[in-house]
Amino acid sequence: MARAPAYVLPDPDGYAGFDQLFKREGATAIEVGCMAHVRRRFVETLEGGDVRAAIAVEKIRKLYRVERAAWEAGLDPPATLALRQAESKPVVAGLGQWIADVYDSVPPKSPLGKALDYTLGRWPALVRFLDDGALEIDNNGVERALRAACVGRKNWMFAGSDEGAQRAAILYTVISTAVLFAVEPWTYVCDLLEKISSGFPQRNIDELLPEGWRVHHPEARLGPKPVATPAA
Numbered sequence: 001m002a003r004a005p006a007y008v009l010p011d012p013d014g015y016a017g018f019d020q021l022f023k024r025e026g027a028t029a030i031e032v033g034c035m036a037h038v039r040r041r042f043v044e045t046l047e048g049g050d051v052r053a054a055i056a057v058e059k060i061r062k063l064y065r066v067e068r069a070a071w072e073a074g075l076d077p078p079a080t081l082a083l084r085q086a087e088s089k090p091v092v093a094g095l096g097q098w099i100a101d102v103y104d105s106v107p108p109k110s111p112l113g114k115a116l117d118y119t120l121g122r123w124p125a126l127v128r129f130l131d132d133g134a135l136e137i138d139n140n141g142v143e144r145a146l147r148a149a150c151v152g153r154k155n156w157m158f159a160g161s162d163e164g165a166q167r168a169a170i171l172y173t174v175i176s177t178a179v180l181f182a183v184e185p186w187t188y189v190c191d192l193l194e195k196i197s198s199g200f201p202q203r204n205i206d207e208l209l210p211e212g213w214r215v216h217h218p219e220a221r222l223g224p225k226p227v228a229t230p231a232a
Contacts, residue, residue: 033125035060036138041115050112052102056119059095063088067137081133089130096123145176179222181210187220188213 021029039060045053066088070080099116106113119126129135149156149172159165174192178185192208206212214221 030128031125032128032135032139033122034138034140035063035126035129036140038115038119038122038126041118045111045115048111050110053112053115055098056095056115059091059098062091063137066091075133077133079133081131084130084133092127092130145179178210181214182222183210183214183217184220184222187217191217 021027022031039057042053042056042060046057066083070083073079075083099119102112103116103120106116108114108117129137156168159168174189175185178188188210191213195208200208207216
């Protein structure tokens with residue numbers, strides 16, 4: 001049986017070092033792009049004085065309004081997909097048509113030309129969020145998750161030993177996974193350690209995973225995920 005493809009969120013700028021994840025023989029990963037980085041190119045162009053970029057900025061703003069509406073309504077992936085198909089897909093089509101209309105008239109080395117090339121070069125990956133309601137429109141969440149390690153890198157430069165580094169990696173994974181499933185990590189880890197030390201039955205191990213644990217501990221759920229919407 002063929003393995004189902006796995007979605008992989010790549011480097012925000014389409015780092016070429018990750019290309020083999022998607023293009024090597026037998027690769028099963030599918031690239032998902034970051035709309036926030038595309039928007040940044042057009043915002044910089046607009047701030048540089050080319051008002052044509054305002055059209056792209058406004059269209060991308062509309063996409064984020066749809067994302068915010070989905071999160072505020074607490075929509076699950078299927079409902080999010082339906083909303084994107086109804087409201088985001090026409091906006092994406094309009095963005096693509098605008099790019100096609102202006103592309104030949106824009107000098108390729110101008111800021112707008114570079115923004116257009118940047119967008120077109122990532123287009124299939126950028127619009128992939130329209131095919132799956134579980135996918136994010138950007139990778140801002142990934143960047144936020146990585147920032148904690150980057151900010152404290154000097155403080156955590158030495159783990160003391162290889163074993164200490166492995167234990168730290170396990171703790172990072174457990175805590176980050178809890179946050180990913182909207183579980184308050186301190187409460188979760190305390191309860192997890194207590195249950196493990198008291199002989200929790202292995203056959204019920206799924207109840208200790210964040211996704212299963214939060215079902216029985218609604219009081220320990222974190223608030224709704226923040227959705228960054230470009231300023232009006």
